[in-house]
Structure formats: C-alpha cells, structure tokens
Amino acid sequence: xxxxxxxxxxxxxxxxxxxxxxxxxxxxxxxxxxxxxxxxxxxxxxxxxxxxxxxxxxxxxxxxxxxxxxxxxxxxxxxxxxxxxxxxxxxxxxxxxxxxxxxxxxxxxxxxxxxxxxxxxxxxxxxxxxxxxxxxxxxxxxxxxxxxxxxxxxxxxxxxxxxxxxxxxxxxxxxxxxxxxxxxxxxxxxxxxxxxxxxxxxxxxxxxxxxxxxxxxxxxxxxxxxxxxxxxxxxxxxxxxxxxxxxxxxxxxxxxxxxxxxxxxxxxxxxxxxxxxxxxxxxxxxxxxxxxxxxxxxxxxxxxxxxxxxxxxxxxxxxxxxxxxxxxxxxxxxxxxxxxxxxxxx
Ligand code: TLP
Numbered sequence: 001x002x003x004x005x006x007x008x009x010x011x012x013x014x015x016x017x018x019x020x021x022x023x024x025x026x027x028x029x030x031x032x033x034x035x036x037x038x039x040x041x042x043x044x045x046x047x048x049x050x051x052x053x054x055x056x057x058x059x060x061x062x063x064x065x066x067x068x069x070x071x072x073x074x075x076x077x078x079x080x081x082x083x084x085x086x087x088x089x090x091x092x093x094x095x096x097x098x099x100x101x102x103x104x105x106x107x108x109x110x111x112x113x114x115x116x117x118x119x120x121x122x123x124x125x126x127x128x129x130x131x132x133x134x135x136x137x138x139x140x141x142x143x144x145x146x147x148x149x150x151x152x153x154x155x156x157x158x159x160x161x162x163x164x165x166x167x168x169x170x171x172x173x174x175x176x177x178x179x180x181x182x183x184x185x186x187x188x189x190x191x192x193x194x195x196x197x198x199x200x201x202x203x204x205x206x207x208x209x210x211x212x213x214x215x216x217x218x219x220x221x222x223x224x225x226x227x228x229x230x231x232x233x234x235x236x237x238x239x240x241x242x243x244x245x246x247x248x249x250x251x252x253x254x255x256x257x258x259x260x261x262x263x264x265x266x267x268x269x270x271x272x273x274x275x276x277x278x279x280x281x282x283x284x285x286x287x288x289x290x291x292x293x294x295x296x297x298x299x300x301x302x303x304x305x306x307x308x309x310x311x312x313x314x315x316x317x318x319x320x321x322x323x324x325x326x327x328x329x330x331x332x333x334x335x336x337x338x339x340x341x342x343x344x345x346x
Pocket of ligand 1: 142175
C-alpha cells in the first residue's frame with residue numbers, strides 16, 4: 001500500500017493540528033507539582049466551568065481519571081456496580097482491585113444501560129458485615145462497547161434516586177461525554193451535575209494528544225490531587241500538553257456532529273451488506289460496531305488492513321470503526337467501497 005491508510009481503529013489516533021501545535025508551542029509553563037503551571041491552571045479553570053463542578057484536575061489518561069475517582073470514592077473491600085461491558089471492567093487491567101482494593105459487580109445491561117430495577121438487587125445489605133460494601137454506581141456515557149450509545153438522561157435521574165436512597169456515590173466515565181452532549185443536545189454540565197465524579201477524555205474525539213480531566217467538589221479534587229501524586233502522576237512543565245487540551249475544549253466539541261454523520265454513513269453501508277449484522281439504533285455517535293457472518297474478526301481486520309482500512313475488534317466476535325477529526329468525507333467514501341468489496345462477497 002503506498003497510499004495513507006484510513007485509521008478507523010479508534011478516535012485516539014488523531015494527531016495535533018497545526019493550530020493545536022501552535023498553542024502547545026506558545027504555552028506558558030511552570031511546575032505543576034507546585035500548581036504553578038499557568039496553562040494547566042487555565043485548562044482546569046476552563047474545564048471546571050464547562051463541567052459545572054467546583055474543581056477539575058488534569059490527569060494523564062482516561063484510565064487514570066477513572067481509577068483516581070474510584071480510589072477517592074471508595075475504601076478497600078468496597079464494591080462498585082457497573083455495566084458488564086464497562087471500560088473499567090473490561091479494559092483497565094483489573095486496576096480497581098490493584099489500585100483501590102475494591103471489586104466490581106458487573107450487571108448485564110442493554111445498549112450499555114443498567115436500570116435501577118437491575119441495580120437494586122445487587123446492593124449489599126448494610127448489616128451484612130461479611131459481604132463487600134456497595135459504595136459506587138458507575139455509568140459510561142457514551143458507552144464504548146455498546147457502540148457509542150448515549151445513556152438516557154431519564155435513567156441517569158432514576159439511578160441517582162436509587163443512589164440517594166442507599167447513600168451510594170455515582171461516577172461517570174465520560175471519556176466521550178462530549179459526543180453524548182453534542183448528539184443529545186444535553187449540556188455536559190447537566191450530565192455532570194448528577195454525578196459525584198466525572199472523568200472525560202481530551203485525547204479521543206477532541207483530538208488532543210494526551211490527557212483527561214476529572215471533575216468533582218473542591219474536597220474531592222484535593223484528594224484526587226494527592227492520589228495522582230502518589231501514583232507518580234504529578235508532572236512538571238506539563239502546560240505544553242495542557243495547552244492542547246484547552247485548544248481541544250475550545251475548538252473541537254461542536255464539530256463532533258460531523259464525526260457522527262460519518263459514522264452513520266459507514267453504518268448504513270454495513271446495513272446494506274447481507275453478510276453483516278448491525279444494530280442501526282445503536283449507532284448514535286461516532287462508533288460503529290458490527291459483525292461479519294462471512295469472515296471471522298481476525299480475517300476481517302487483516303483483509304481491511306490490506307486494502308488500507310484499519311479497523312479493530314469492538315468486543316469478542318464484533319468489529320469496530322470509529323470516526324474522528326482526522327478522517328475526511330473522501331476517506332469515508334473510500335472506506336465504504338472497501339467494506340463493500342470485502343464483505344459483500346456472496
Ligand atoms: N478506550 C480505548 C480502548 O481502551 C478500548 C478505545 O480505543 O476506545 N473510558 C472509555 C469509555 C474508553 O473508551 C477509554 C479508552 C477509556 C476510558 C480510557 O482512556 P485512555 O485510553 O486515555 O486511558
């Protein structure tokens with residue numbers, strides 16, 4: 001292949017634009033361990049406002065964001081209820097056990113959503129001292145493995161009621177909360193307002209090279225700052241990358257709509273291929289999960305790659321394509337042709 005491959009493996013593959021690089025080049029820096037990096041402080045202040053929280057903290061990754069939040073919200077021996085396909089359960093290397101000494105209680109949801117009716121029976125009786133103590137309910141919005149589905153706000157409100165009844169904390173893995181917000185037209189602030197903690201990524205659809213933001217109360221973030229340092233996550237003149245994050249928040253949220261449109265185009269192509277299965281209802285943002293009945297996952301990935309289209313496994317047995325700001329409409333058209341050529345064989 002001489003032409004540049006089309007990268008639909010993840011929205012993490014984006015490269016900083018010229019303008020973003022300029023913002024990084026020009027960033028004022030200081031020592032962030034002393035909280036004296038002006039660019040980091042600016043990013044955190046901007047994010048605090050955007051999330052509508054009392055405070056925000058810049059961390060190195062989505063995993064670090066989720067794990068710091070769980071650590072601050074729990075004590076060893078506690079239990080966190082989450083959906084069975086949640087990122088914290090499937091893709092974070094067992095960190096809740098390793099880093100916080102807590103276990104997860106995964107519940108099988110529908111389109112990434114678990115209802116209060118499903119959660120309530122999983123809550124451990126407070127008097128059962130021999131059981132783990134239920135402490136947190138975690139929600140992922142959008143839900144990666146479910147195909148970028150948006151968690152309905154009505155369900156969030158109902159889960160919040162349940163959490164209040166049992167005095168539980170709520171954490172939002174909002175790695176792609178920006179996509180949920182743009183597609184549902186519900187402000188990120190409103191989503192965030194229902195949770196004790198939120199973690200959201202700058203390095204996915206927003207196109208920054210590194211970093212996530214966590215938000216919560218001042219007290220929560222003070223403790224998160226301490227945990228981040230204890231895990232070796234205190235960085236120094238990090239304004240250079242915080243500037244990219246701030247640029248991303250200011251410039252790259254609204255345009256996510258275009259990524260959703262592109263995902264829709266790919267999904268509709270797949271829906272017309274008889275050897276493929278796709279649930280079009282699940283394609284609500286920038287992720288397309290589908291199944292090929294003609295080729296297995298590895299062969300599908302390999303054949304697409306040979307044709308210049310890089311896709312990945314979305315969950316066992318399923319393929320995944322994710323759109324992002326480095327994929328043009330022209331590349332989407334090319335991708336559609338490649339998908340037809342590879343999967344449309346009778
Ligand atoms: N997701 C990655 C892989 O880990 C699967 C991807 O390519 O989609 N929460 C959610 C919902 C995520 O999708 C991810 C990354 C994370 C957290 C972790 O973010 P990073 O990779 O920055 O640690």
